[in-house]
Amino acid sequence: MIWLPLYVLFYTLVTLYWARIAAQANGSDQTYFSAGHDLQPWVSALVIAGASLSGWVVLGGASEVALHGFGQPALLQAGIALALPGVLFFKRLWLVGERLRLSSQAEVFRAYYRSEFLVVVSTLVAVLFAVGFAGMQLRALSGLVAQLTGDAVTAPVVGLALSAVMFGYVVIGGMRAIGYLGAVQTLLLAAALIGLAGFALVGLGGFDALNAGLVALAADPAHAGLFSVAGVIQFTAGIGREAAAGHEGTALASLGLLFALMGFQASPLAAKIVMSTRNPRGLAAGQTWVLAGVGGALVVGCMVVLGAAALIDPGLAVPQLLASISPWFSAWLFIGLLAGVQLVAGLALFTAGEALVRHIYKPWFQSSLNRQDTVTITRVVIGVLALISVAMQALTPVTLSALGALALPLSVQLWVPLLGICWLGWFGRGAVMAGVGFGIAGVLLTEPAGHALLSYLGLDLPWGRWPWTLHSALWGIVPNLCVTLLVSAVTRRIRLGEEAQDIRQLLDVTLRSGPKVRALQVTAWSVVLAWVFLAAGPGLIFGNSAFVGTDGAWLLGMPSLWGWALLFWAAGLGMVWFLSYKMELASPLTVGIPPYAPKPRLRYDQTVAEAARLRTAVITIAAGFGIVVMTVLSFGG
Amino acid sequence: MSDKSPAVDRGILVFAIWAVFGFLGLGLFLEGMAHDVWGIAAIGVACVVLAFAGHIIVNGIFDTGFSQGETVLGIAIYGGLSLLFVLGALGGGMTMADFYSGLTLFGTLGAGFLVYLFTRHGLRGAFSRFHGKSASLQKGNR
Numbered sequence: 074m075i076w077l078p079l080y081v082l083f084y085t086l087v088t089l090y091w092a093r094i095a096a097q098a099n100g101s102d103q104t105y106f107s108a109g110h111d112l113q114p115w116v117s118a119l120v121i122a123g124a125s126l127s128g129w130v131v132l133g134g135a136s137e138v139a140l141h142g143f144g145q146p147a148l149l150q151a152g153i154a155l156a157l158p159g160v161l162f163f164k165r166l167w168l169v170g171e172r173l174r175l176s177s178q179a180e181v182f183r184a185y186y187r188s189e190f191l192v193v194v195s196t197l198v199a200v201l202f203a204v205g206f207a208g209m210q211l212r213a214l215s216g217l218v219a220q221l222t223g224d225a226v227t228a229p230v231v232g233l234a235l236s237a238v239m240f241g242y243v244v245i246g247g248m249r250a251i252g253y254l255g256a257v258q259t260l261l262l263a264a265a266l267i268g269l270a271g272f273a274l275v276g277l278g279g280f281d282a283l284n285a286g287l288v289a290l291a292a293d294p295a296h297a298g299l300f301s302v303a304g305v306i307q308f309t310a311g312i313g314r315e316a317a318a319g320h321e322g323t324a325l326a327s328l329g330l331l332f333a334l335m336g337f338q339a340s341p342l343a344a345k346i347v348m349s350t351r352n353p354r355g356l357a358a359g360q361t362w363v364l365a366g367v368g369g370a371l372v373v374g375c376m377v378v379l380g381a382a383a384l385i386d387p388g389l390a391v392p393q394l395l396a397s398i399s400p401w402f403s404a405w406l407f408i409g410l411l412a413g414v415q416l417v418a419g420l421a422l423f424t425a426g427e428a429l430v431r432h433i434y435k436p437w438f439q440s441s442l443n444r445q446d447t448v449t450i451t452r453v454v455i456g457v458l459a460l461i462s463v464a465m466q467a468l469t470p471v472t473l474s475a476l477g478a479l480a481l482p483l484s485v486q487l488w489v490p491l492l493g494i495c496w497l498g499w500f501g502r503g504a505v506m507a508g509v510g511f512g513i514a515g516v517l518l519t520e521p522a523g524h525a526l527l528s529y530l531g532l533d534l535p536w537g538r539w540p541w542t543l544h545s546a547l548w549g550i551v552p553n554l555c556v557t558l559l560v561s562a563v564t565r566r567i568r569l570g571e572e573a574q575d576i577r578q579l580l581d582v583t584l585r586s587g588p589k590v591r592a593l594q595v596t597a598w599s600v601v602l603a604w605v606f607l608a609a610g611p612g613l614i615f616g617n618s619a620f621v622g623t624d625g626a627w628l629l630g631m632p633s634l635w636g637w638a639l640l641f642w643a644a645g646l647g648m649v650w651f652l653s654y655k656m657e658l659a660s661p662l663t664v665g666i667p668p669y670a671p672k673p674r675l676r677y678d679q680t681v682a683e684a685a686r687l688r689t690a691v692i693t694i695a696a697g698f699g700i701v702v703m704t705v706l707s708f709g710g
Numbered sequence: 711m712s713d714k715s716p717a718v719d720r721g722i723l724v725f726a727i728w729a730v731f732g733f734l735g736l737g738l739f740l741e742g743m744a745h746d747v748w749g750i751a752a753i754g755v756a757c758v759v760l761a762f763a764g765h766i767i768v769n770g771i772f773d774t775g776f777s778q779g780e781t782v783l784g785i786a787i788y789g790g791l792s793l794l795f796v797l798g799a800l801g802g803g804m805t806m807a808d809f810y811s812g813l814t815l816f817g818t819l820g821a822g823f824l825v826y827l828f829t830r831h832g833l834r835g836a837f838s839r840f841h842g843k844s845a846s847l848q849k850g851n852r
Contacts, residue, residue: 087725094718113715116722253722260726264734399744402737 074222080404084411087241087283091254095246104599105247106427107176107349112252114256117350118359120252120416122368123259124346125155125337126412128210130376131266131391135260138380139390141297142290144322146616147331147609149377149638152369153645154331154609156360158338158488160652160659163347163356165495165580170348171666172579173572177424178344178487179432184572185494186502197430197482199341200458203425205477207418208462211235212470214414220392221403229467235411236418236459242450243419248349251420263371265409267613270375272398273382273389273407274360284630286385289630299384302327303542311519311537320615321542324613329544331609336484336546339491342417345424354661357653365649373642377635423460426455438687475522482546483522484514489550489557498569498577504560512553519545573668583664590657597656604648608641720772724765724780731761739815743808751811756820762822775830792816 096657099105112120113171130151137148147154170176173184215232242250264292277283285618290296303319312321341598383390388397395403430451435442493500517523521538523659528534541544570575573602588595606612616637629636653659735757742751769775778783795812798804804812 094721098718111715113719116719253718256722257729261729264730268734281798319758397740399737401740405733405737408733701778 074400074463076400076404076408077218077221080408081411082658083550084408085238085241087257088238088415089245091257092242092245092250095250095253099249102444104249104371105448106431106451108247108249108252110171110176110349110351112249112346112350114350114352114355114359116256117346117647118355118363118421119259119345120255121159121338121343121359122364123255123262123413124342124417124420125364126151126262126368126371126413128214128262128410130262130372130415131379131410132210132213133270133371133414134376135269135380135383135391138377139383139387140520141320141322141551142296142298142381142384143632143634143638144302144320145327145330146302146613146634146638147334149311149373149635150331150369150608150645151372151376152640153222153365153604153649154334154641155337155368156649157652158251158335158547159343159356159360159364160346160649161362162339162495163490164172164353164659164662165342165584166344166348166491167347167353167356168583168662168666169576171493172576172669174668176345176348177432178341178348178446179428180492181344181348181494183432183436185570185576186490186505186573187217187570188502188506189350190506191490191509192428192432193481194513195341195487196425196433197488198480199421199425199428199482201476201483202340203418203458204465205422205473205475206480207414207468209477210414211418211462213569214411215466217392217395217407219412221396221407223595229463232463232466235340235415238647239415239419239422240456241658243455245646247448248345248423251347251416251423252349255416255420258416261409262413262416263367263409265374265406265413266371266379268402268406268409269391269394270378270382272394272402273379276389276397277382277386280378283381283385284627287381287632288627288689291383298322300634302613302634305611305614307542309540309542310535314535314537314540317542321539323542324611325547326539326542326544327613328605328610329547331605332485332550333481333544333546333564335449337487339487340480340484341553342424342426343419345420345427353659353661357659357661360659361646361650361653365646365672369646370644373635373638375447377638381635383443422458426451427456429454438683438690475520475525477521478545479520482516482544482549483513485546485550486516486553489553493557494573495580498573499561499565500557501561501564502569504557506562507553508553508557511556512549515549515552516545519543519548543637571672572669575618579666583662583666586659590655593629593656597652599650600651602640604645608638608645613637677698716772720768720774723768727761727764727768728850730763731757735759738834739811746805746807747811748814750809751807752814755811755815756760758815759822760819762819762826766826805824 083401095108098110103109122129134148134151137145145147166181169181169185173181175181175184179192179195182188182195187522211232212228213706215228215235218231221229237389242254246253274283277286287300298319301319303317303323306323306325307317309315309317317323319644349351370652379391383394387393395406398406403518430447434450435447465476486509489500490505493505517526519536519539524534526536540548544698568574607615613634616634618633620631620633620636624629627633735754738754738757739751740754742748742754765776795816799809799812
């Protein structure tokens with residue numbers, strides 16, 4: 074099989090070519106981290122869409138449909154769910170970044186809340202995306218290559234090679250390379266998704282054959298659950314403790330999944346792209362037409378076709394499909410998948426490396442570090458993170474999967490601090506920190522990673538994963554919001570810092586709504602709530618039978634929930650357009666933003682304090698490691 | 711850095727167009743050859759033509775032509791594939807479908823190239839692109 078290595082070689086050359094172009098455009102290390110805030114808006118729009126969908130849409134989404142059918146309709150609304158947070162946050166986040174001359178989420182949290190805790194949480198989320206979330210996708214991809222080559226090349230070797238390619242362009246070109254290449258990668262991913270769905274349809278005999286196969290499946294009582302939502306909620310003890318009646322896909326499980334999907338654009342990865350962009354003119358078009366429109370259509374169309382085909386005939390699942398078609402097509406489609414995975418993996422590695430070095434190591438332990446050394450250390454850290462991910466893919470896939478599963482629900486918890494910065498200025502520092510703390514606890518207590526940790530410490534929780542069929546994202550965000558609101562209500566008199574006050578003033582003045590927008594506010598709220606209720610909330614139970622005739626036949630010739638999802642994808646696209654343009658949440662902004670001029674402050678020599686801090690950190694890490702090793706040796710892992 | 715943006719924008723678009731339509735066209739062309747179905751190969755050729763059209767549109771948007779590197783790469787690939795085709799035809803291992811598929815590809819690309827030159831530079835200008843010596847002589851005779 075010569076085609077696959079040939080195409081991979083060609084792809085590698087292309088990545089290195091763009092890394093070189095990016096490095097030349099960077100000129101020096103000064104613009105390595107943010108592309109000089111100069112990424113073209115249309116490039117950013119494509120990269121945000123591509124990173125939001127990533128290889129997950131094929132490797133995760135389609136296989137979820139292939140395994141569980143249409144029982145989680147929120148999955149089919151991924152295009153809209155992924156776009157909504159960007160509509161809400163990106164324009165304001167860009168303004169904050171531009172005003173304070175910042176280029177990452179952790180910096181914004183530090184400047185606005187003066188909270189090291191939030192900096193650490195943001196960094197942790199980036200690391201989880203880099204090692205876990207992207208690692209899971211890379212692992213699936215490596216397995217795919219091993220399968221395609223008949224194990225001539227083993228999965229760990231493939232993982233190492235693919236990571237090396239990614240490492241190459243990320244460390245050479247920095248954020249600019251991720252942007253330039255990301256635009257091409259997004260289009261390759263879209264082409265691969267369309268191609269795979271096309272081949273699946275051809276393999277099955279066309280769209281009619283697909284629906285005929287689904288009808289046959291639905292007629293079998295054993296599979297009927299694949300085509301319906303299992304009630305609004307089921308008060309089970311969670312996966313692994315108590316099985317739900319029928320299946321786990323309740324309407325509120327869908328709502329939880331919707332929230333989890335909305336985590337990506339609250340993550341430091343998305344913020345990194347937004348704050349590296351020249352201006353916010355492409356945000357509305359990117360979120361509306363690229364992500365909600367084209368991306369949403371790919372999800373509700375191609376991803377579902379691909380998954381449904383594998384549901385009918387497991388021989389049409391992605392790995393088998395790739396193995397069955399001509400090698401040149403197989404190689405091309407694989408490159409599309411690789412591009413999608415590397416887009417998010419490269420971005421995550423870069424964001425995590427930067428956060429660890431620029432936002433944790435440098436301010437805490439070595440503030441005198443110059444830019445060149447900062448970039449060099451970041452490159453080393455990116456390499457180390459990539460190696461850790463590869464090692465975990467090969468040695469500890471279960472742990473990798475548990476960590477990867479934490480990335481999105483933990484990222485959702487960053488909604489609250491972002492809401493505080495962008496919209497609700499009365500969210501106080503302490504309130505947000507307490508809320509995020511509770512949110513993290515909620516996620517950890519309902520995810521396998523938290524269970525494993527507590528079990529290791531001798532505490533067995535009486536519930537399993539996702540109790541009451543609710544996703545951990547929901548278990549986190551509800552207490553997070555409640556605590557934040559409660560504490561903010563009690564501590565409203567505590568004033569914000571200088572930077573935060575400046576930001577509040579800037580947002581109030583620059584983005585003051587006109588009378589037309591103010592008149593539409595109630596409508597906007599109503600539309601969003603109605604959409605969430607019907608497309609991914611309790612209203613989904615209407616979707617079970619909305620397009621089913623009295624004789625039980627499917628009125629649209631396709632499963633009722635698929636038709637429901639198509640209807641609400643179209644409605645969701647209208648909603649995103651309405652919010653972006655009519656409500657001006659992401660509409661183009663033409664005013665110039667002068668930089669914030671901080672009051673002069675005395676700078677003290679931190680060398681001694683930093684050295685002491687570093688010593689303490691090293692001793693703590695060494696002691697912690699020693700205790701863990703001794704515990705494992707004494708009592709077993 | 712910003713002044714390099716148009717070139718970068720164009721480069722990204724050109725790469726994206728060829729990565730999607732070019733490779734799809736190549737795949738379909740090879741599929742047609744492999745299964746001896748001229749129709750599939752012809753669709754592949756159409757995809758390649760579409761990629762060229764996209765490339766030319768992008769050139770038009772950025773008010774530029776093909777770069778020197780692109781021209782050299784294009785001619786080299788065209789020449790290499792033509793050579794392979796001729797050798798294959800001489801070797802006698804080709805079916806009629808393969809033969810017509812090849813003719814369709816090279817004929818379409820050759821004709822398309824001429825059409826591009828004529829529309830961009832005009833009949834006389836297109837001729838002058840290849841006949842530099844004559845053009846310089848004409849200048850000297852004036």
